[in-house]
Amino acid sequence: NAGVMQNPRHLVRRRGQEARLRCSPMKGHSHVYWYRQLPEEGLKFMVYLQKENIIDESGMPKERFSAEFPKEGPSILRIQQVVRGDSAAYFCASSPTRDTEAFFGQGTRLTVV
């Protein structure tokens, strides 16, 4: 099992562009969580998805951010019209069920210039 895979590892976008972050969960895992990591704030929950469903998006900004986890393929975190404040490390985690250990990917470092 390759573990949770995130790509790209590093992403540079100009202000106003779109950023797409991908997360392939571990095999057999249908629960996916996205977190944002800022230096002074630690890990902040963004969204929790289960195949084709958004279970909880209470940590997602209301505008410009969206997430999906289609039946086939990776989970995608999309940030439209990026701004400098979106620069952060974004981590994805997956688990086989909702009450088991979550395994993390290596993260995507987004830099907005």
Added chain:
Amino acid sequence: AQRVTQPEKLLSVFKGAPVELKCNYSYSGSPELFWYVQYSRQRLQLLLRHISRESIKGFTADLNKGETSFHLKKPFAQEEDSAMYYCALPWSGGSYIPTFGRGTSLIVHP
């Protein structure tokens, strides 16, 4: 709502010194608690969980329900312990969203 508090952003010690990383939680039920570790620019990985009562890499953590704490301890720090440590409520009650503290950066000097 559940909450995890790590009061120290940074803990700096010398090799061989004891280490205690503090974690307090807020949860009305009977919690499950984890410690995750993140080495420089790597993924978070589970270090230990309270329910297993194990010692990993010399680290231990005891759940104290009276003080609502789950402090991480190691009697003799090593340089390779330098990392970011996160205390987490992996799930609690009706919420199955892992909740993390803000993290404590441990630096062990030679």
